[in-house]
Amino acid sequence: SAVISQKPSRDICQRGTSLTIQCQVDSQVTMMFWYRQQPGQSLTLIATANQGSEATYESGFVIDKFPISRPNLTFSTLTVSNMSPEDSSIYLCSVGLAEKLFFGSGTQLSVL
Amino acid sequence: KNEVEQSPQNLTAQEGEFITINCSYSVGISALHWLQQHPGGGIVSLFMLSSGKKKHGRLIATINIQEKHSSLHITASHPRDSAVYICAVSPNDMRFGAGTRLTVKP
Numbered sequence: 001s002a003v004i005s006q007k008p009s010r011d012i013c014q015r016g017t018s019l020t021i022q023c024q025v026d027s028q029v030t031m032m033f034w035y036r037q038q039p040g041q042s043l044t045l046i047a048t049a050n051q052g053s054e055a056t057y058e059s060g061f062v063i064d065k066f067p068i069s070r071p072n073l074t075f076s077t078l079t080v081s082n083m084s085p086e087d088s089s090i091y092l093c094s095v096g097l098a099e100k101l102f103f104g105s106g107t108q109l110s111v112l
Numbered sequence: 113k114n115e116v117e118q119s120p121q122n123l124t125a126q127e128g129e130f131i132t133i134n135c136s137y138s139v140g141i142s143a144l145h146w147l148q149q150h151p152g153g154g155i156v157s158l159f160m161l162s163s164g165k166k167k168h169g170r171l172i173a174t175i176n177i178q179e180k181h182s183s184l185h186i187t188a189s190h191p192r193d194s195a196v197y198i199c200a201v202s203p204n205d206m207r208f209g210a211g212t213r214l215t216v217k218p
Contacts, residue, residue, distance in 0.1 A: 042198055042208045101145055103155040
């Protein structure tokens, strides 16, 4: 089992600013995943973060917009940069452990 | 066409009914996951399948690798089962279905 602490749970931000979301896992994991869930839709993978290497981004997502840090095996951050209203969404982190997926509680982001 | 298709999109049932949610996929996979997302956003992993069938309490998940199809069954459904159920497959990365919104009425 894994417990993921994700912060903040929600935020309201101004256009053009940046927000950093943190995920702390109570187990050491090789890969952490970052997802976006837009209103009424399912999850979309943003990137996969491995400790000690650059994150791997999915099509449509770039490092300049969504920089990711993975300083150790239990922690990762995702920054949403230069935000616009289109970035309003739920952002979630996830890990796989013992044949199960575990998710953070999500960050509800609203951009004005 | 999406790589992971779920049906139905929405499902309303009476308490006690047997529920089936279907998932079809078009990519080669190493595993298929069934997830449950409650209002408020929390996501819980229900099953990971690579073959056959798994059962946990009132939940049963099956997968047919040849037909690229999986089903999630809920027996004796209860209002607390009301949630969005999401099918996800992993070739190398995760691909998600759009989800099935289940409402169980008392």
